[in-house]
Amino acid sequence: MQVIGFCRFSYPAEGGFQVEHASIAERIAYLYAPERMEARFRLFETICLPALKAQTDPDFEFLILVGEAMPKALRDRLAALVSDLPQARIVARPPGRHRKVCQEVINAARDMEAPCLMFRHDDDDAVAVNFVERLRAAASDCAALTRAHRMVGFDWNRGWIARPGSEGIRAEPTVTPYWGVAQAAAVQPGVRLTLMNFAHARINQFMPTVTFTHEEMYVRGHNDHNDSRQKKHVKPVDLPLLDAEGEALFRARFAIDADHVRRVYGRR
Incomplete structure (x- = not known):
């Protein structure tokens, strides 16, 4: 069965952001500001990409939506980062309505x-190295359910929240349902709706969903440029620094290398 992953990389959509802007031009300027883009690239390189490159089932596509207005230097840098991920395809689009373009x-x-399996993925999050394998198994186990409904959601709710930095990785485990990471859907033939047509926290209001909690399946990136952290009165999250055992777990489960994180975040 076809498996498609979908990631927005600083795409200047109309809607789809918790941060409001007065115009598309203002949003583009915000998204491509040098400090913000440097942060996004570091997260993409150290958190998002490693596990995608290490999937135990490599039979999937990974679509990366960018804006046509993305400067060439940034587009070239993005292409270089995914040059060794053959599943990746960068797709450029002009600004448009968020859900419609996705x-x-x-x-x-x-x-x-x-039929198709699709998963949503943010550029600062990670899935476990066996995520695609587990997704196929879930669809097979729930075959009667997926045949009976045009869409069925799958949500893995156990994982980690993590913040990378020059000292390594600060992280702690969490169980949070419908967080939008390690979330997927099985879609019947001919159905044009996609997982991106629904708010990740509310997919269970529109389709049957199956929740898995028996294994750690994601890392939710925590950083100053999270869209959800730009609102007022957002409390800081104090995360403990991973010890050697924790770093070994991140390498094995998510292909995230703390030494690589330290090198990338130690660059000026």
Whole structure:
């Protein structure tokens, strides 16, 4: 079965952000500000990409939606980071309505006459190295359910919240349902709706969902540029620094290397 992952990389959508802007031009300026983009690239390199490159089931596509206005130097840097991820494809689009553009990009990559598994993924999050394998197994185990409904959601709710930095990785375990990371859907043939047509915290209001909690399946990136952290009165999260045992777990489970993190965040 076709598996498609979808990631927005600083795409200047109309809507889709908790941070409001007066115009698309203002949003583009905010998204491509040098300090912010440096932070996004470091997160993408150290947190997001390693596990995608290390998937135990490599049979998937990974669509990265960017804006046509992204400066060439940034686009080239992004292409270089995914040059050794053959599943990745960068798709550029002009500004448009968030859900509509995401839907169009995903469906353009689909075989609409066949069922599809799709997962959403932010550029500062990670999934476990066996995520695609587990997703296929979940769809197989729930075959009767996926045949009976046009869409069925899958949500892995156990993982970590983590903040990378020059000292390593600060992180702690968490169990949080419908957080939007390690979240997927099985979609029947011909159904044009995608997982991105629904708010991640509310997919259980629109489709049956199956929740898995028996294994750690994600790392939710925590950083100053999280969209959800730009609002007023957001409390800081104090995360403990991983010890050697924790760093070994992150390497084995998520392919996240604390030494690599220290090198990347130690750069000026």
